[in-house]
Amino acid sequence: MTQLAIREAVKARQDEIQRRGRGLGWMSLGLGMAQLAAPDAVRRISGVDDSPTSRMVVPLVGARELAHAAGLLTSRRKSIWAWTRVLGDAMDLASLGVAIAHRAGRRRRRLVGVTGAVVGITVVDLLTAVQATRAKRIGTVRGLREGGSMELTATTTIRKPPPKVYEFWRDLGNLPTFMTHLEEVRTTGDRTSHWSASPVFGKNVEWDAEIVDEAPGEKIAWRSTGNADVPNTGTVRFGPAPDGVSTEVHVVLSYDIPGGALGKAVARYFGEEPHQQLDDDLRRLKQVMETGQVVRSDGAPWGKRARKEFPQRPAQPLSDAELAKGADA
């Protein structure tokens, strides 16, 4: 398949899972409403209208279905919610089994019918859950790995006036203090600079860049020049916040991600939620501007590497050896 075809296929599969998840969500909603609104009818149809316990259990099961519905209909993470449905099915089958064992005649026939239906539903739930879990694994990363362009946006508010924040950013050498994917940015001229990526982004990846547009205190726009491994552009705008003391920072970055090993490394860096990386970069910019440094904890001691450190080390002090080895241990 061509790169495009693979991406389309993955997307089609995910859409299908989202659709089926939504279908199950609507079913949960209907079932839940019925069990809450007309519990007696539900009890009669299921053949458990003779049991006082069922008077309590049926509305509870209804409430559970509503929770599933909310999850399946509103969350993109269908996998988790699909699994909670499987769990619910197992609970229902267990109570139905108990109920059948204690009944005969008309009620028993009805119960067997309902049980058959629940078994069918369980199969669909199980299928959706398994597929949704798999789809989550291949998702975005595979799409990116095959190359393509990607645009990220993020924004934050910093309690410093716009000229201060602009000034800090315009000194491009400051960018690596808060941007994880940069190792060093060296100014080479009034508007030109040389950028080196950090190893987490790609080993020995470097490029030249030039500022293409700027308005002091308001805006800086740049782009990579020449034969960059990962061609990219960026714009940052600084505007006054309504409180009169802070700056709203808006950033747009875009990357042309190549195929091959480098593309794979970059895709791994961005992970399943690429915008998170930029969000975290801006959080650290805010830390540096407002408090002087990137904040470290025992669980995440290496500052801008925090996200790469999951699962983190325990929240207990570092040993001298760990401290000496540093982030790359």
Added chain:
Amino acid sequence: MRANTWAGRNKVKVRDVPDPKILNERDAIVRITSTAICGSDLHLLDGYVPTMQDGDVMGHEFMGEVIEVGRGVDPGRLRVGDRVVVPFPIACGACGACAAELFSCCENSNPNAGLGEKMFGHPVAGMFGYSRLTGGFAGGQAQYARVPFADVGPLKIESDLTDEQVLFLSDILPTGYMGADLCDIQSTDVVAVWGAGPVGQFAMDSARVLGAAKVIAIDKEPYRLQMAERAGYTPVNFEEVDVRSRLLELTGGRGPDKCIDAVGMEASHGSAHVHAYDRVKQAVRSETERPHALRQAILSCRSGGIVSVIGVYGGFLDKFPVGAWMNRALTLRTGQCHVQRYMKPLLQRIERGEIDPTRVITHTLPLDQAERGFEIFKNKQDHCEKVVLKP
């Protein structure tokens, strides 16, 4: 050093871990002289607050002596040798939240803010010994602790008050006080407090000093209710009487004007059925809370009253009585405590003798017996109300 650590669900273990070091310029290292076990530790202990890890140093209520400061710490604010109480939320003092005195929502102190944002919509401050959601900071049930932003949070104690008199300024006294403060207490108010644990007791004391006409204590542990009664509050045992009817009786049918939830996500319920329902939902994670106290507080509060929630909740609950809340014009207020906001004024109240924080201490143990401390505090054994640990 020795430190009490999380060792898996319902297990803590005192072990040897490395001594803390300065990681940021504005850090200080404190040699801990007294520390305590909190109701919040119980939510971490059994894993109801997620993202704990084997080996995490626990504890967020501690005080001691500054033995080292980073080079970014303003010497006018803090020096080696100072005796300090450390507030449990870590706050930078410079962000928008800190400027608004919302210290437990500090925008800069949590290196895992991205994680918190996923869970809560917006991130929360870093906290000591309180899971990865709040930053993965080692806690204070230990011989030493690293304290970030040491020039912002720690309160210097310059008088000769004992550790026991000031230790709880780190958390539970300000927390109880905030519970009452959020209630805008008037001299005609009847204030009902759910939970007669240490936080609840301090919420009651605070309602008293803020001028409430009557304070009611709700719990099921007779010895905790007796402790409240000795301090002058009216006890209600929710296992023996129907709380709503009893509250109506005590308020001439109006319901309490102000209600404080000092119980949180692991409440128990007088009715075994209702308790089982929420317990099962919590176990399968389709609901993360057992919100009995909160539901009852909302249903009991008089129309137009305030429900203040200082018991900790972590995720989602169902059967929230939204109809009562909306139709009866109730106000809900809540938060992890903005401890830094209340430390100084409360220290003055302690100095003036208006509040005696030592009244909740029932056990003092060496740090090495932290495991036993957790056990008796969790299981309400030996009439345990509050455990202080000595490293």
